[in-house]
Amino acid sequence: MSKKITRWLLLRKFIAPVFLLAALTIVGTVGYVFIDDYTWINALYMTIITVGTVGFGEIQPLSNAGKLFTIFLIIASLATVAFYITMVTRLLLDGEWRRQYRLYKQSKRLNNMHNHVIVCGYGRNGKQACEVLRQNGITFTVIEQRQEYVAAAEHEDLIIPGDATKDEVLLEAGIMHAKALISALPNDADNLFVVLTARQLNPNITIISRASDDHSIKKLKIAGATNVIMPDKLGGAYMASLVLIPDVQEFLSMLSSKHNEKFQVTELEVTQAINLGELNLWQETGCTVLGVKQVDSKYRRNPTPDYILMQGERLIVMGSAAQITKAQKHLQER
Structure with missing residues (x-):
């Protein structure tokens, strides 16, 4: 059931008693006119004071039928008020109103959200992805x-x-x-559907998908996944590397996940051809060049100063937030 339908059902619970009271008022007014020959204004007044149980006296004497009709109006109005109070109390106590208000705030935030990350699945891998995104101040849903x-x-x-x-x-x-978009669902077939749907809706989005089977990697790539990750393999490789080069592995983990104002690893887009040595990024900005992602998606690690950066390539740099901002500006000015 969609959120719009759920909100409408919740709103209907609140406005239903209002319609019942309005219907009761109409029935009461018409009843007094036809039963005891009240004028329309007197009939409406009599209905309101009866339904409101304010205790005023009758405008004119009531017949036995009129008295029975008045008893019906009093019982019906009390039942309506009791129903409304019960319903509101239940909605407040079981948290339904709080949940719907939270969904309303979410909807407003989503309407104004841009350049965020969508995490599909909140299992073990999805939860870990959310933690890293939160640590680095990246908006996600x-x-x-x-x-x-x-x-x-x-x-x-x-x-x-x-x-x-x-x-x-x-x-x-x-x-x-x-x-x-990060697709971290436990089933490869579900991840494949997510990738296909997401790529169709937004051809330019970066899609990271989880995979459990080696045979699923190619299918996910064909479907439109930018990268496919196998957590089980990565976990085993990580444990082995902690035996071989523990300090290096911990440092690399910090590079990939611990971003803050003092330390970040990011990529800068190259807008025009330039010699890396002439760019002199370290001396000008304090950033360290870790590598280059070339146009053909291959990586050049630790490039030499004579490397020619081409338009469309991406520089992988390390530095503080201020240094990276300065490097980005420096790169655009050259």
Whole structure:
């Protein structure tokens, strides 16, 4: 059930008693006119004071039928008020109103969100991805269908209960304005559907997908995944590297996940051809060049000063936030 339908059902619970009172007022007015020959204004007045149970006396004497009709109006109005109070109390006590208000705030935030990351699945891998994104101050939203994981993700700022393979759910998550999508669902077939749907909706988005089977990697790439990660293989390789080069591996982990104002690793787009030595990035900005991603998606690690940067390539640099900002400006000015 969509959020719009859910909100309408919740709103209907609040406005239904209003319609009941309005209907009761109309019935009462018409009844007094036809039963005891009241004028329309007197009939309306009599109905209001009866339904409101204010205790005023009758405008004119009532017949036995009129008295029975008045008893009916009093009982009906009390039942309506009791129903409304019970319903409002239940909505407040079971948290439904709080949940819907939270969804309303989420919807407003999603409408204004741009260049964010969509995380599909809040299992072990999805939760880890969210933690890294949060540590680095990157705005993200989570899509999760399994109720137990939705409950676990309640502390996240933006959680969308739903099926990430469906167009409407991805659109609700703002995929048209997102910069990246992480598909961390446990099933490779579901990840494949997410990748296909996301790539169709936003051809320019970066898509990172999880895979459990070697045979799924090629299919996910064909479907449109920018990168495919196998967590089980990475975990084993990481443990082995901790035996061989523990300090180096910990340093590399810090490079990839611990970003703050004092330390970041990022990429800078090259807009025109220039000699790396002439750029003199270290002396000018304090940034360290780690490598270059070439146009053919190959990497040149630790490039020499005579390397010619070409338009469309990306510099992988390390430095503080201020140094990286200065390097980006320096690169654009050359």
